[in-house]
Amino acid sequence: MAPLSTDQLLIQRIRAGQADAWEEFIARFEGRLLAFVESRTGNRASAEDVVQETFLGFLTSLPHYDDRQRLESFLFSIAAHKLTDYLRRQGRRPAVPLAPWPESQSGADVPGKARAPSSIARSGERRQWQEAALAHALAEIIAGWKNRGQWHKLACAELLFVRGMTNKEVARRLNISEQAVASQKFECLARLRAAVRQQDLPQELFPELYETP
Amino acid sequence: MSAITRRELEAYLDEALPAEEMARIEKALRSDPALSAELAAVLACRDAGVLSIGAIWRRHRLSCPTRQQWAEYLLGTLPEDAAAYFRFHLETVGCRYCQANLTDLQRQHSQADAAAAQRRRKYFQSSVGRLPKS
Numbered sequence: 485m486a487p488l489s490t491d492q493l494l495i496q497r498i499r500a501g502q503a504d505a506w507e508e509f510i511a512r513f514e515g516r517l518l519a520f521v522e523s524r525t526g527n528r529a530s531a532e533d534v535v536q537e538t539f540l541g542f543l544t545s546l547p548h549y550d551d552r553q554r555l556e557s558f559l560f561s562i563a564a565h566k567l568t569d570y571l572r573r574q575g576r577r578p579a580v581p582l583a584p585w586p587e588s589q590s591g592a593d594v595p596g597k598a599r600a601p602s603s604i605a606r607s608g609e610r611r612q613w614q615e616a617a618l619a620h621a622l623a624e625i626i627a628g629w630k631n632r633g634q635w636h637k638l639a640c641a642e643l644l645f646v647r648g649m650t651n652k653e654v655a656r657r658l659n660i661s662e663q664a665v666a667s668q669k670f671e672c673l674a675r676l677r678a679a680v681r682q683q684d685l686p687q688e689l690f691p692e693l694y695e696t697p
Numbered sequence: 698m699s700a701i702t703r704r705e706l707e708a709y710l711d712e713a714l715p716a717e718e719m720a721r722i723e724k725a726l727r728s729d730p731a732l733s734a735e736l737a738a739v740l741a742c743r744d745a746g747v748l749s750i751g752a753i754w755r756r757h758r759l760s761c762p763t764r765q766q767w768a769e770y771l772l773g774t775l776p777e778d779a780a781a782y783f784r785f786h787l788e789t790v791g792c793r794y795c796q797a798n799l800t801d802l803q804r805q806h807s808q809a810d811a812a813a814a815q816r817r818r819k820y821f822q823s824s825v826g827r828l829p830k831s
Contacts, residue, residue: 501829510820515804515813516764520797523716532816539820543827557758560794564712578726578733580710580740615748619757622750626759635782642760642790645751647714648704657789676750689748 491555499546510539513556517563524567534570538563614685621679625672636660640668701725701732704751706739713755715791760786764798771802 488496494512497505517538522531541562542549549558571577629638636658643654644665651669655662677693679685687694701722708714709722726733743752754760762770762783769775770783786792787799804813 499829503825503828506825506828507817507821510817510824514817514820515801516797518816519800519804520793523793523796524712524719526716532819536820536823539824540827543824546829554758556764557756557794560797561756568712577723580733580736611746615753615756618748618750619753619759622754623757623759633778635778635785638760638782639785639789642754642786645704646708646754646760647790648702648706648708648751650699650702653699689746690750691747692749 492551495546495549495551495555513559514539516556517559520560520563521567525570530570534563534566537566537570541566614689617683617685618676618679618690621676621683625675637668640665641672644669645672703735703739704749706732706736707743707749707751708755710736710740710743711752711755713793715793718791758794761792761795762786764802767795767798768802771799771806 494505494509498509514535517535518531521534521538522528525531525534538559542559545562568577572579626638626641629635629641640654640658640660643649643657644651649657651662651665654665658665673693673695676690680687680690680693705714705718705722709719712719714722726736743749766775766783770780773780775783787795
């Protein structure tokens with residue numbers, strides 16, 4: 485069995501109810517959480533309140549926390565939820581209206597050949613495994629780019645998928661042709677489709693991989 | 698100003714765009730019913746279990762440097778090509794998680810955040826009662 489990481493040991497002590505471990509946890513993470521929240525609230529006092537709610541939220545969700553998950557990411561995701569709630573209460577973040585399943589909407593832009601929810605097999609654990617499998621494939625692609633010093637490929641994929649920019653905007657930002665962007669996007673999607681086939685994952689969960697250019 | 702893409706709406710739902718982009722989308726959502734309907738459709742896909750590359754990439758923070766690497770960046774000990782990518786990730790991608798880590802490290806380094814101990818005490822006192830019972 486692999487030795488426990490510093491984070492895992494700290495969580496173990498918090499689960500045992502050790503107050504000094506909780507104090508250490510707060511000292512370790514509050515600064516970065518505060519900076520994250522403050523970048524949106526623009527107000528220190530409100531940001532501190534959101535961070536306080538984040539720590540309370542963490543203790544509430546502790547029984548469900550999976551130790552294999554990166555602790556910092558887990559905390560940031562709680563902070564993002566608390567921040568969204570705060571911004572909604574302030575009237576800054578509009579509420580999202582409910583929509584029927586997009587296939588029933590005329591003209592709705594449904595990516596690929598997405599099927600209705602009832603036909604997508606997705607128990608919690610299975611879905612986590614499917615997501616982890618694609619994340620692993622993506623991580624391998626990214627590691628390959630980094631190891632080969634192909635930073636431009638990483639930059640292009642990040643703007644396309646993480647920031648969600650159009651090919652045209654990515655080309656402008658990176659000062660390369662749209663054709664070059666399209667080609668790198670095609671290469672990345674092809675490698676991910678191969679991973680989906682290899683892992684025998686259901687294609688309908690990842691409609692973006694089968695979009696026509 | 699460029700049109701807002703479906704992938705940007707996904708990132709918006711994840712609270713993962715730079716603050717000024719988040720504000721731009723919030724403003725557009727208030728005045729554009731079509732964009733609001735598009736956002737609802739994105740959310741419906743997500744609720745149905747559809748997974749996007751961007752959401753997975755962000756959730757697992759697949760390209761984010763570690764906090765230790767950001768500390769090395771601040772010390773100026775990274776190779777130039779890696780440091781250039783770190784700057785890109787911060788300034789062009791606008792990763793708020795990494796920006797938060799860097800801001801925190803800079804504050805710790807400059808010891809400018811003298812109120813930290815007081816804040817930590819407040820967080821501790823307001824939450825310690827919720828610790829699991831040993």
